[in-house]
Amino acid sequence: MSWARRRELPLFLSAILGIMAFADYFFDIPVLHSVVSDLQVWIIILAAFAMFMGVINLTIVHGRVVMREKDIIRRGLSAWTLFLMYLMAILGLLPPITAHPSFRWLYSTTVAALDPTVYSILAFYITSASYRAFRARNIETMIFLIAGIIVILYNAPIGGYLHPGIVTLGSWAMNVPIVAGQRAIMVGAAIGALALAIRTFTGRESAWLRAGGGG
Amino acid sequence: MFVPGRISQFVIFLVLCFFMLSALWLSKRKPIFKLRKIAPLDAIEEVVGRCAEMGRPLLMVPGIEGITAQTLAGLTVVNYATSLAARYDVEPIMLVAVQDVYPLALENVRLAFQAEGKADKFRPEMVRFVYSQFPMATTAMGIINRQRVAGTVMVGGFYAETLMILENAYRAGAVQVGGTANYHNIPFFVAVCDYALIGEEIFAASAYLSKDPEQIGTIVGEDFGRLFLALLAFIGAILATLGATYGKWFINLLSI
Amino acid sequence: MDFAEFASLVSGLIAAALTLMIYSLLYRENILYRIAEHTFVGIYAGYGVAYAVKNIMDQGVSRISAGNYWFIIPMILGVMLFTRFTVKQAWISRYSMAVMVGVGTGVSVRALIEAQIVRQIKASVISLYGGPFTVIDNLIIVFGFICAFLYFFFTDISALRRPMSYIAKAGRYVLMFTFGGAFGGTVLSRMTLFAGRMQYLLSYPAYYMIPVFVAIICAMIYYDLRKKKE
Numbered sequence: 001m002s003w004a005r006r007r008e009l010p011l012f013l014s015a016i017l018g019i020m021a022f023a024d025y026f027f028d029i030p031v032l033h034s035v036v037s038d039l040q041v042w043i044i045i046l047a048a049f050a051m052f053m054g055v056i057n058l059t060i061v062h063g064r065v066v067m068r069e070k071d072i073i074r075r076g077l078s079a080w081t082l083f084l085m086y087l088m089a090i091l092g093l094l095p096p097i098t099a100h101p102s103f104r105w106l107y108s109t110t111v112a113a114l115d116p117t118v119y120s121i122l123a124f125y126i127t128s129a130s131y132r133a134f135r136a137r138n139i140e141t142m143i144f145l146i147a148g149i150i151v152i153l154y155n156a157p158i159g160g161y162l163h164p165g166i167v168t169l170g171s172w173a174m175n176v177p178i179v180a181g182q183r184a185i186m187v188g189a190a191i192g193a194l195a196l197a198i199r200t201f202t203g204r205e206s207a208w209l210r211a212g213g214g215g
Numbered sequence: 216m217f218v219p220g221r222i223s224q225f226v227i228f229l230v231l232c233f234f235m236l237s238a239l240w241l242s243k244r245k246p247i248f249k250l251r252k253i254a255p256l257d258a259i260e261e262v263v264g265r266c267a268e269m270g271r272p273l274l275m276v277p278g279i280e281g282i283t284a285q286t287l288a289g290l291t292v293v294n295y296a297t298s299l300a301a302r303y304d305v306e307p308i309m310l311v312a313v314q315d316v317y318p319l320a321l322e323n324v325r326l327a328f329q330a331e332g333k334a335d336k337f338r339p340e341m342v343r344f345v346y347s348q349f350p351m352a353t354t355a356m357g358i359i360n361r362q363r364v365a366g367t368v369m370v371g372g373f374y375a376e377t378l379m380i381l382e383n384a385y386r387a388g389a390v391q392v393g394g395t396a397n398y399h400n401i402p403f404f405v406a407v408c409d410y411a412l413i414g415e416e417i418f419a420a421s422a423y424l425s426k427d428p429e430q431i432g433t434i435v436g437e438d439f440g441r442l443f444l445a446l447l448a449f450i451g452a453i454l455a456t457l458g459a460t461y462g463k464w465f466i467n468l469l470s471i
Numbered sequence: 472m473d474f475a476e477f478a479s480l481v482s483g484l485i486a487a488a489l490t491l492m493i494y495s496l497l498y499r500e501n502i503l504y505r506i507a508e509h510t511f512v513g514i515y516a517g518y519g520v521a522y523a524v525k526n527i528m529d530q531g532v533s534r535i536s537a538g539n540y541w542f543i544i545p546m547i548l549g550v551m552l553f554t555r556f557t558v559k560q561a562w563i564s565r566y567s568m569a570v571m572v573g574v575g576t577g578v579s580v581r582a583l584i585e586a587q588i589v590r591q592i593k594a595s596v597i598s599l600y601g602g603p604f605t606v607i608d609n610l611i612i613v614f615g616f617i618c619a620f621l622y623f624f625f626t627d628i629s630a631l632r633r634p635m636s637y638i639a640k641a642g643r644y645v646l647m648f649t650f651g652g653a654f655g656g657t658v659l660s661r662m663t664l665f666a667g668r669m670q671y672l673l674s675y676p677a678y679y680m681i682p683v684f685v686a687i688i689c690a691m692i693y694y695d696l697r698k699k700k701e
Contacts (some may be wrong), residue, residue, distance in 0.1 A: 010565040014573030021577025025584075026225045028218045039574045042545035043315070045531045046571055047281070049549030050314040051523035054344035056556065057317065058516055061340045073502065077509045084513030085520070092521020097528070103521065105482060110514045113486030114507065116668060117493045118349040119375055123665035124497055125382040126658055133406030133654060140647045144405075147651030148658075155659045173652055176608045180615030181649025182398055183591045184642070185414045187444060187616075188623045189396035190587035191231060192415030193284035195437040197580040198235050200287060200572065204430050205421050224584050251627045282575030314519065315575065318555050318568055339556070346519040350511045353493070357508045360500035402654035405647075413646065415623050423625075438626045444592060445617045451596035452613045462596050469593050 008203070015201035058085060147173060222471045230443060235436030242432030250431055255392050255410035256423050259296050262366035262390045267303035271365035274358060275309045276380065278371020278395065279348050282315050284418065285396055289371025290316075290323050291421040296368045297327035301336065308358060309342045312351035317344045352376035359383045369393035370417050373400045381407040480676055487677035490668065491684040498688060499695075545570075618642035619649075 003009070017039065023029075024036040062078035069075045087106075094100040134149075136142040153159035154170020199205035217225065241247055266273045275296055277289030293309060300307040311320045321342045328337035345351040356379055358364065367384045369377075373395040384391055385407055393404045394412025404411040412420070419437075422430035455462030472480075492507035527546075534542040548570055554563040595616060597609045622642030624635060671677060 005562045007565070010569035013566065014569035014576075017570060017573030018577035021574055022228075022581050025581040026218060026221050026228070027216055029216075036574075036578075038541065039570075040578060041530050041534075041542070042548070043282075043571060043574050044526055045542070045545040046549050046552070046567060047315045048523035048526040048530075049552050049567075050317055051346070051519050053321075053552055053555065054311075054314050054317050054346060055516060055520055056553075057321075057339060057342070057344040058512075061343055064340065073505075077505055080506070081509040081513040081516075084510060085516040088514050088517020089520035090517075092517065093524060097525050098521050105478060106514065107518065109482040109485050110489060110510060111518065113489050114353075114493065114511045115349055116664065116671075117490040118353055118379070118511075120661075120664040120668040121493065121497070122375060122378055122661045125378045126661045129378055129382055129403065129406050130654070130658065133402070140643065143644055143647040144402075144651035144654070147648040148655035151652045151655030152658055155656060172608070173648075176611050177615055177645060177648045178652040180612050181619050181645045181652075183594065183616045184619030184622070184646065185396070185398045185401065185649070186587040187591050188415040188441070188620055189418075190583040191437055191440050191444070192288075192396065192418030192623075193580050193583055194228075194231055194440075195235055195433045196284045196288055196418045196421075197576050198232065198239070199421065199430060199433050200576055202239070204239075204427065204433070205287065205291065221585075224589050227588060228584055249627045250625050253625075281579075282571050283579040284576060287572070287576065314523070315571055318552055318564060319572070321555060322561075322564075322568065345512055346516045350508075350515045353508045353511050356496060357500065357505060360496070398649075399653055399657065402650035402657075405650050406654065413623075419625055435626050438624050441620065441624060444588065445620055448592050448595040448613065448617060451592060452599055452609075455596045456599040459598070462598065466593050466596050469589055 011203045015203075018197065018201050055085070055089075058082070147178070151178075220470055223469045227444075231437075231440040234439040234443070235433045238436030238439065239429050239432040242428040242435070244428070246428040246431045246435075248431070248435050250419070250423055250434060253412070253416055253419065253423050255394065255408075255412045255416070256292075256420055258390075258392050258410040259292070259368060260299060262368060262392050263296060263299040263303055263305055265390050266300070266305040266365040269365040272306040272308050272358075272362050273300050273366045273368065274355065274364045274380075274384070274389075275307060275368045276351070276355065276371065276373075277309070277311070277316065277320060278369075278373050279312045279351065279376065280316075280372030281313050282319070283372060285372035286313075286316055286319075288417045288420055289369075290319060291424070292368060292370040292417070293320070294323045294327050295420075295424045297324050298331055301328045301331040301333045307341050308362075308364070310351050310355055310358075311342060311344050312346065312348055314344070314346065317342070348374065348376055352379045355380045356383045359387050359389070363387050364389050367391045367393065369404075370412060370420065371395065372397055373404075378403045378407070483676040484680060487672060487680040488684075490672060490677070491680055495684075495688065495691075498691065501691060503687065615641075615645040619645040622646060 020032065020039070021036055024032045059082065062082050065078035066075050066082070069078070088103070091100055091103040091106060092098050094103065134145045136145050150170055150173045153162070153166045154174070159166040159170065196205055238247070263273055273296065275293045277293050278286050280286050297307050307324065309320055309324060311317045321339065324342050325337050328334055343354070345354045355376070359380070360383060364384060364387055367380070367389050369380065369391070370393060374397065377395070377400045381391060381393065381403060391408040392410045392412070393408045394417045395401060395404060396414050396417055401413055405413065419434050422434045451462070451465050454465045489507050489510065492503040495501055496504045531542050531546050548567040551563050552567045554560040595613055597612060599606060599609050599613065618638050619642040621635070622639045624639070672681060
């Protein structure tokens with residue numbers, strides 16, 4: 001079985017599958033289309049198995065804290081995490097899967113409250129980040145500041161009241177220079193990603209397959 | 216045989232692939248060109264060095280996307296940072312929010328330790344799986360504040376969690392290197408990070424860091440592809456200036 | 472009060488408490504934040520497990536039982552992933568990862584060709600002739616794009632160093648303007664999110680938690696000040 005251990009084989013497999021995905025995009029071949037859409041379902045199944053790997057990791061990380069840690073608070077919090085994880089998983093598996101009322105109740109009590117809260121905390125961080133970002137230190141930060149202020153005023157209802165020109169200026173900024181920059185980022189990211197795909201499929205990029213730092 | 220409307224896309228794809236693959240092939244022996252300096256990538260050593268100096272951990276996040284090009288680019292950078300962390304005996308903490316990425320991330324960190332001859336020091340807890348975007352951000356904020364992280368390396372596909380992690384790390388006095396190709400979140404890296412990778416610079420990381428001639432070849436090929444696309448846009452604008460019919464013809468040509 | 476009403480009251484109070492516990496980080500990292508953090512992580516992980524089982528059942532088991540035996544392969548590949556935790560058999564998991572990387576990269580990158588390359592080039596096909604304002608705007612769009620795009624030119628060609636530096640500088644200005652705009656565009660939407668959360672905290676039964684929370688934060692500040700004095 002030493003041949004199976006070789007790194008080239010999985011690399012070859014990933015390249016073949018990647019090329020199939022590209023070929024399916026360009027060519028109208030029904031067999032290929034059904035194979036690639038099945039492969040996308042494979043990925044969903046593999047991701048589901050990977051979720052269990054993640055659970056093992058969480059159990060190891062928090063289990064070690066529970067077993068070895070001296071600080072009672074840290075032990076308690078790790079035990080609490082494990083308890084909730086397994087409780088939620090068990091409630092989720094009660095029939096009907098992921099739709100049991102207790103599972104839904106726990107979800108709406110915790111996740112439904114925490115998700116928007118964590119998201120909203122950004123209001124504070126964006127304020128402190130603005131303070132630093134909008135300090136004009138050189139010509140580049142000056143440009144950043146000007147564009148930022150124009151767009152903030154354009155988006156805020158008060159902008160139009162202050163001066164009608166703000167709306168015109170804001171709309172110009174959004175539709176002219178910002179479009180140009182946005183387009184450059186998008187096209188650049190696409191060819192960068194394509195180059196990365198080529199390196200991955202030719203075995204030059206895959207850090208996950210090659211031992212060795214720096215690439 | 217072709218999916219309607221994708222012949223022109225296929226031709227552009229072939230031209231780009233031709234540039235990249237031929238440059239890769241031409242660089243097999245020695246690089247045909249050098250790459251310009253990408254300061255944020257050079258700064259990773261400084262970030263890890265600072266963690267070593269202060270005896271504090273290094274936090275790394277390869278984005279919150281599944282297995283996409285950005286995540287792979289992030290993992291490459293993280294692999295490099297982990298190698299340095301292993302070399303300087305810095306504790307790496309890597310947070311992974313997507314289950315597909317977790318096995319790759321684990322392998323990545325393990326290989327980095329192995330390459331540094333410190334396989335015995337690798338522990339699976341170095342890669343922490345925290346399912347989903349906001350729980351990962353909450354954990355990151357907690358870790359940064361509790362363990363006073365001295366450096367962060369965040370490269371990959373980032374969204375709303377970007378600023379939460381960056382701002383907390385800034386307050387904790389961490390040196391930060393980060394970047395994404397997600398247009399809406401690049402400004403946060405530019406504003407908060409000490410060293411920000413902008414857009415596609417994240418994809419060039421592996422070639423730049425490895426200094427491998429073949430990898431650099433693909434970047435040179437990418438640059439020729441860039442000139443080709445810029446020329447295409449320029450020709451399109453000139454044709455549209457010459458007359459609306461020419462412009463329309465060019466758009467139709469790209470829609471074949 | 473019947474059971475459903477009671478359950479909804481308890482749910483509302485816990486949700487409000489968790490909301491305020493997360494906000495307590497803005498003062499400093501503390502035990503309340505840690506409880507909310509660990510709750511969030513635990514619940515979400517369990518939630519993920521339940522959905523992972525559902526996906527395996529719906530996407531894998533049900534197809535196999537319908538006679539589509541081709542789906543046994545991803546199930547085997549999924550089990551192979553776990554060899555990653557061993558030392559000697561870890562290589563087996565590389566095959567599963569190869570499938571994930573191959574399909575994942577292929578599918579994600581192929582979508583960029585149309586949306587991020589061809590469509591953007593098509594949008595640059597605009598006339599540089601017309602009224603003075605149109606000409607200036609269109610010149611900025613076309614040449615702004617080209618300069619910002621060439622800013623990323625990585626190859627260091629000594630003969631081109633000088634002209635490229637001018638183009639890159641112009642490109643960087645365009646990019647900084649774009650980033651400033653994107654930053655500004657996000658500020659107000661984040662404020663709106665926060666306002667929404669405040670409205671929630673001021674509704675029934677969440678507002679019961681506010682005095683409790685204020686008392687705890689005051690106690691925390693008092694404790695911190697005393698500790699500082701000592």
